Amino acid sequence: MIKKYSVSLLAASIAASVSFASNANDSIEVVDLGALEGAYETYPTGMNDAGIAVVVNRNLWNQNIRFELIDPERFEDEDLDNPDDNTYRLVRNALNSPGALGSDPASQKLGQQISHKYDGQPVALEGFDSIDAETNRETDSVNYIGTDINDLDVIVGQAGEPYERRVTTNREQEEVQYFMRDSFPRAFAKEAGAITFLPSSVSDLYQGGTSRATAVNNQNQAVGYAAVANTPNLTNRFDVCAEPSDDEAESDPSYEELNVCIWRYWYSQEVATVANGGSRSPIFVEQAHAWEQSEQGEWQARHLGAYEAPEPTDEDAQRILLTSRAYDVNEQGIAVGTAQRVVTYFEGTENVLVNTAVVFRDGELQDLQDEYRSQNSLATAINDDNIVVGYTSERAGLFNRDRAFYVDIEDPSAEPTYPLGFFNTSSWRPRAINNNKQVVGQGEVSTLQAAVRPTVGFLYDIESDTITDLNTLLPCDSGYRIIDAVDINDRGEILAVALTEIVIPIDDTQSSADRIRAVRLQAGSGEACGVEEEARERQGASMHPLLAGSMALFALLITLRRFRARS
Incomplete structure (x- = not known):
């Protein structure tokens, strides 16, 4: 039996969870989490139980661009001595583009993501950049990305060091100038104004390797991943950088200093591939790590x-190292994430590499994936009652879709439960779960038969098996459309990604477009604009993804003609 609840009832439920008085038809309030000066897009990453959030700023203006160092022949139609807004944007985009100046170490480097904390107003996370001696301004070359914040005001994330303009020599001892740094992006912890770059459990990595902290609990235990070894391709790259070719041309990697040569390789694998729409290809083998403070307050690394x-x-080949990552940690120090594993995928197929959802507990890995029916599965979050949420990529109709799951890891006989979602071929990804068994994330509400479909932020209640499009809880005049939800605290406040119209002044014109903004959803007092019966409770409707996929295929065969015009 399918039961339906009205939007107003769900809005009242959210309002009650945050201890605000609310009428049954009240909407939820949208709080824009602000932006740093000169930033026109924001993205939320983490929130604590007080509603204080960490926000990433993108689309940055008013940076310290060294126009005097730009080759005027590249911008022959622009006045680089008196740049207007349009010139600024053209040069900034060129400096950030791998296909233009971004991959050239001789060109200035600009940060594209900086972060702030929101506690009533945006406050920049400072201390990552340094003053450029030539301009007496900050270099604006650092990406610093806060990912989570705990109730003790400790913020974790990933940051690089500033790029410096250095006069150095190439292998022929000729003078050259490069914008360089002596490390790769690394995990950090920021507390009481102090910033600590978090180490790997392996100490002899080139320039410290790479790392990222993704979550932190109230015991000041952070989790994420860190480099543990070179990839085979990086080892080969060291050889390429060291051995001159016969022509000794300037394009030969060995013509440059080693750190410049390796930087080019890192940039092509981990920056350019993402900018071009691909996936990051780490140059180090990265595995799950935890960091915790000693009695003296020092952060120490622990391999998970x-x-x-x-x-x-x-016989001559070496065993490869497989990757793992931790994405969340609860108050008991139990972490969840994903790990590569070689399995027999189906009968007759051996040594298939899968990414499987795992729990990191007491020095061991607990595999959550059900019989490896999917090659990609990950656990995204865990609450203090040890309920884990995540998703598995499954074939549904013509395309792969992400199927959400949850599981109580305290029950040794429990298997993952796969709720239905908005409909049987809807892709949905849980991002976070609170201690009230409320889950938020991103889901599809369109039945359009396409690989990419519009998304909304959702709220899912495990106890009632109820899923809600968060847009149906907004007031009609909010001006925001929620496309994702990334966190929820025990007060029921939701950290979400929204689209809203933002105006950017460019010289004498106004550029207006929908842009991404970080928002917090909380109890409000207006009337919800959503359609009645938008939320659905599906008692007994949870199913395994394999069954859901079969139903989706059956439905597709029946309705193919109806969707053909739109596919």
């Missing part, structure tokens, strides 16, 4: 573990 690959059949 990874699966081992089978012994190679070739």
Whole structure:
């Protein structure tokens, strides 16, 4: 039996969870989490139980661009001595583009993501940049991304060091100038004004390797991932950088200093690929890590573990190292994430590499994936009652869709439960779960048969098996459309990603467009604009993704003609 609840009832439920008086038809309030000066897009990443959030700023203006260093022939139609807004944007985009100046170490480097804390107003996370001696301004070359904040005001994330303009020499001892730094992006913890770059459990990595902290609990235990070894391709790159070719041309990697040569490789694998729409290809083997403070307050690294690959059949080959990542940690220090594993995927297929959802607990990995029916599964969040949420990529109709799951890891016999979502082929990804068994994330509400479909932020209640499009809880005049939800605290406040119209003044014109903004959803007093019966309770409707996929295929065969015009 399918039961339906009205939007107003769900809005009242959210209002009650945040201890605000509310009428049954009250909407939720949208609080824009602000932006730093010169930033026109914001993205939320984490929130604590007091509603204080960490926000990433993008689309940055008013940066310290060194126009005097720009080759005027590249911008022959622009006045670089008196740049207007349009010239600024053209040069900024060129400096950030891998296909233009971004991949050239001789060109200035600009940060594209900086962060602030929102506690009633945006406050920049300072201390990552340095003053450029030539301009007496900050270099504006650092990406610093806060990812989470706990109730003790400790913020974790990932940041690089500033790029410096250095006069150095190439392998032929000729003078050259490069914008360089001596490390890769690394995990950080920021508390009481102090910033600590978090180490890997392996100490002899080139320039410290790469790392990222993704979550922190109230015991000041942070989790994420850190480099533990070179990838085979990086090892090969060291050889390429060291051995001159016969022509000794300037395009030869060995013509440059080692750090410049390796930087080019890092940039092509981890920056350019993402900018061009691909996936990041780490140059180090990265595995799940935890960091916690000693009695003296020092942050220490602890390797959380990874699966081992089978012994190679070739005697001269080395066993490869498999990756793992931790995405969340609860108050008991239990972490969840994903880990690569080599399995027998189906009968007759051996040594298939899968990414499987795992729990990191007491020095061991607990695999959550059900019989490896998917090659991609990950656990995204865990609450203090040890309920884990995540998603698995499954074939549904013509395309792969992400199927949400939850599981109580305190029950040794429990298996993941796969709720239905908005409809049987809807892709939905849980991002966070609170201690009231409320889950938020991103889901599809369109039945359009396409690989990419419009998304909304959702609220899912495990106890009632109820899923809600958060847009149906907004007042009609909010001006925002919620496309994702990334966190929820125990007061029921939701950290969400919204689209709203933002105006950017460009010289004498106004550029107006829908842009991404970080918002907090909380109890409000207006009337919800949503359609009645938008939320659905599906008692007994949870199913395994394989069954859901079969139903989706059956439905597709029946309705193919109806969707053909739109597919």
